[in-house]
Amino acid sequence: MSNAQIEIQLILSLVAVACALPGVFLVLRKMALISDAISHSILPGIVVGFFITHDLASPLLILMATLTGVLTVVLVEYIQKTGLVKEDTAIGLVFPSLFSLGVILIARNAGDVHLDVDAVLLGEVAFAPFDRWMYNGMDMGPKSLWMMGGILTMTITLLSLFYKELKVATFDAGLAASLGFAPMAIHYGLMTVSSVTTVGAFDAIGAILVVAFMIVPAACVYLLTNNLKKLLIFSSLLGIFASISGYWLAHAMDTSIAGTIATVLGLIFFLVYLFAPNRGYISQWYKEKQQKTEVALLVFLLHLANHEDEMERNSNHLQEHINWSHQLARKVLKLANQNNMIEIENEIISLTPKGLEFTEQAISYITDNKNSELEGIKQNYFLFRG
Amino acid sequence: MEQKIAISIDDLTVAYNYKPVLWDIDLQIPEGVLMAIVGPNGAGKSTLLKSVLDIIKPLAGSVTVYGKPYKKQRHLVAYVPQKGSVDWDFPTTALDVVMMGTYGALGWIKRPGQAQKKQALEALEKVGMLPFQNRQISQLSGGQQQRIFLARALVQNAAIYFMDEPFQGVDATTEKAIIQILKELRKAGKTVIVVHHDLQTVPEYFDWVTFLNVKKIATGPVAQIFNDDNLTKTYGINYKTSIVE
Numbered sequence: 001m002s003n004a005q006i007e008i009q010l011i012l013s014l015v016a017v018a019c020a021l022p023g024v025f026l027v028l029r030k031m032a033l034i035s036d037a038i039s040h041s042i043l044p045g046i047v048v049g050f051f052i053t054h055d056l057a058s059p060l061l062i063l064m065a066t067l068t069g070v071l072t073v074v075l076v077e078y079i080q081k082t083g084l085v086k087e088d089t090a091i092g093l094v095f096p097s098l099f100s101l102g103v104i105l106i107a108r109n110a111g112d113v114h115l116d117v118d119a120v121l122l123g124e125v126a127f128a129p130f131d132r133w134m135y136n137g138m139d140m141g142p143k144s145l146w147m148m149g150g151i152l153t154m155t156i157t158l159l160s161l162f163y164k165e166l167k168v169a170t171f172d173a174g175l176a177a178s179l180g181f182a183p184m185a186i187h188y189g190l191m192t193v194s195s196v197t198t199v200g201a202f203d204a205i206g207a208i209l210v211v212a213f214m215i216v217p218a219a220c221v222y223l224l225t226n227n228l229k230k231l232l233i234f235s236s237l238l239g240i241f242a243s244i245s246g247y248w249l250a251h252a253m254d255t256s257i258a259g260t261i262a263t264v265l266g267l268i269f270f271l272v273y274l275f276a277p278n279r280g281y282i283s284q285w286y287k288e289k290q291q292k293t294e295v296a297l298l299v300f301l302l303h304l305a306n307h308e309d310e311m312e313r314n315s316n317h318l319q320e321h322i323n324w325s326h327q328l329a330r331k332v333l334k335l336a337n338q339n340n341m342i343e344i345e346n347e348i349i350s351l352t353p354k355g356l357e358f359t360e361q362a363i364s365y366i367t368d369n370k371n372s373e374l375e376g377i378k379q380n381y382f383l384f385r386g
Numbered sequence: 387m388e389q390k391i392a393i394s395i396d397d398l399t400v401a402y403n404y405k406p407v408l409w410d411i412d413l414q415i416p417e418g419v420l421m422a423i424v425g426p427n428g429a430g431k432s433t434l435l436k437s438v439l440d441i442i443k444p445l446a447g448s449v450t451v452y453g454k455p456y457k458k459q460r461h462l463v464a465y466v467p468q469k470g471s472v473d474w475d476f477p478t479t480a481l482d483v484v485m486m487g488t489y490g491a492l493g494w495i496k497r498p499g500q501a502q503k504k505q506a507l508e509a510l511e512k513v514g515m516l517p518f519q520n521r522q523i524s525q526l527s528g529g530q531q532q533r534i535f536l537a538r539a540l541v542q543n544a545a546i547y548f549m550d551e552p553f554q555g556v557d558a559t560t561e562k563a564i565i566q567i568l569k570e571l572r573k574a575g576k577t578v579i580v581v582h583h584d585l586q587t588v589p590e591y592f593d594w595v596t597f598l599n600v601k602k603i604a605t606g607p608v609a610q611i612f613n614d615d616n617l618t619k620t621y622g623i624n625y626k627t628s629i630v631e
């Protein structure tokens with residue numbers, strides 16, 4: 001590995017973590033769209049800052065662009081507060097306006113500035129190692145490395161100081177307010193950190209990848225864990241993993257680094273979405289199917305409990321009486337049998353004492369609807385387990 | 387004997403998007419009552435609680451807690467929000483949610499430690515949820531979630547408790563358990579204010595009641611003012627036949 005390669009991977013990893021941490025809270029607050037809005041609407045701030053300073057890494061530019069990011073949030077909330085449009089509409093109104101303002105500014109001054117929209121949106125991390133910070137003639141390393149290192153340090157410091165406040169304000173803003181934790185201040189703090197991170201990262205990796213780094217790792221790990229700390233740690237690790245694997249993949253295929261990383265992130269999300277143990281698509285689908293069979297089982301048992309008449313309980317006639325497909329009827333019969341809820345004698349099906357007890361409890365659940373513990377009943381009878 | 391006033395609300399008007407939902411409310415809540423706030427959906431019950439607790443800024447009027455503004459008296463007040471107001475898929479456990487009740491006493495930046503954990507465990511025990519302490523909160527039933535919220539308020543160890551529909555979606559057993567705890571709080575001299583929907587149980591559970599529908603209709607002892615007249619004024623339909631003894 002060359003020095004430049006190591007530096008690129010370091011920068012990418014720093015950006016990944018710096019984005020993942022605020023990203024977790026954006027996802028939990030259902031504000032993923034806001035990061036997209038910020039990443040676009042900082043453009044006019046960047047352009048104006050660049051006119052003044054002619055340096056993409058200057059603190060003044062970062063400050064101005066960050067302010068534009070926070071301004072986006074303020075405008076969105078202001079429009080939303082009028083009650084005339086919903087939040088997503090408000091976002092859709094604000095950021096294209098600000099973004100196009102930036103595009104116009106660039107177009108009008110194309111001769112004076114080395115800045116184009118593509119570079120802002122896509123970035124080019126391969127060039128990051130060439131923009132170096134010289135201090136007293138000494139080479140201190142790439143500017144982006146320092147910038148992202150600084151931003152990440154700030155984020156981690158704030159997060160460890162205000163972890164508890166951020167958690168309670170995100171989970172229950174009402175309680176946070178009543179306890180005096182100023183959820184609005186925390187909200188704007190989070191927005192400012194997100195803006196600073198976006199601004200600091202866009203030069204190296206582009207605005208699109210910033211959004212991917214903020215949202216995708218958090219959204220993936222959210223499907224896998226029930227613990228906020230783990231969510232923060234594993235989102236960061238996932239971001240680093242996608243950065244490094246994406247980098248080498250892009251290297252091998254000789255293609256855009258940012259694009260490849262974003263694709264890797266997308267693929268990872270797709271896999272997690274399908275296969276996550278509890279909240280994944282397949283497991284949800286399986287659960288739904290189980291529930292359908294459970295309901296069918298209950299209907300079947302109720303039928304048995306309701307009919308003394310042996311004719312009604314003859315296995316040959318049951319199918320037409322309940323009017324089920326052969327397949328479903330067999331599945332339900334098998335399930336009931338496996339759970340020792342029925343016994344079959346001379347083709348006559350009757351409930352066992354266990355089956356009767358289960359049916360009675362289920363009926364009382366359905367009729368008075370007071371007992372919120374159907375899950376408990378199911379567990380007591382080991383449906384689908386024995 | 388002159389009773390001390392726990393909460394005093396004067397000329398309170400609250401609006402969302404300039405549409406008033408609470409209009410010129412005057413309300414004195416005496417110390418030590420177990421009070422129900424009743425009124426139809428959208429009457430502004432939750433809004434009233436939120437404006438007392440400084441969660442929303444009123445358009446006009448003022449609220450005092452034992453004679454001082456709420457901001458100075460936070461430590462005296464605990465709050466149970468309406469259950470639907472939070473995201474139960476949030477990645478956290480029952481114990482952790484109850485611990486949040488200790489954050490107020492901790493103040494900014496300081497982290498909860500063993501002492502806070504002990505308080506939280508005691509509160510979980512009190513509401514019968516100790517075995518569920520490490521459950522992820524989305525895997526609790528509606529009644530269990532409500533008990534967790536109650537435990538979180540108990541941990542705040544306050545003088546005044548505000549609860550927004552604590553009986554929503556709970557079964558008869560949980561309802562009995564919760565009301566038992568509320569009655570114990572009152573016995574300990576605390577003031578408990580509950581937004582309540584089941585009119586049948588008002589006389590049995592509460593000793594004080596406030597009728598609210600945008601305006602305050604009436605407030606006072608259940609024995610004196612919980613009658614058809616006030617119910618009709620509040621709900622707009624004749625209650626003579628609806629409430630059966």
Ligand SMILES: Nc1ncnc2c1ncn2[C@@H]1O[C@H](COP(=O)(O)OP(=O)(O)OP(=O)(O)O)[C@@H](O)[C@H]1O
Nearest residue numbers: 402403407425426427428429430431432433434468
């Ligand atoms: N954030 C909000 N923005 C705009 N309007 C709101 C908001 N919250 C509440 N409202 C409106 O204010 C009115 C009072 O709401 P509130 O939640 O206080 O009623 P409530 O008495 O608690 O009703 P419920 O019994 O349904 O809980 C309603 O008309 C509601 O639509």
Ligand SMILES: [Mg+2]
Nearest residue numbers: 431432433468
């Ligand atoms: Mg309400």
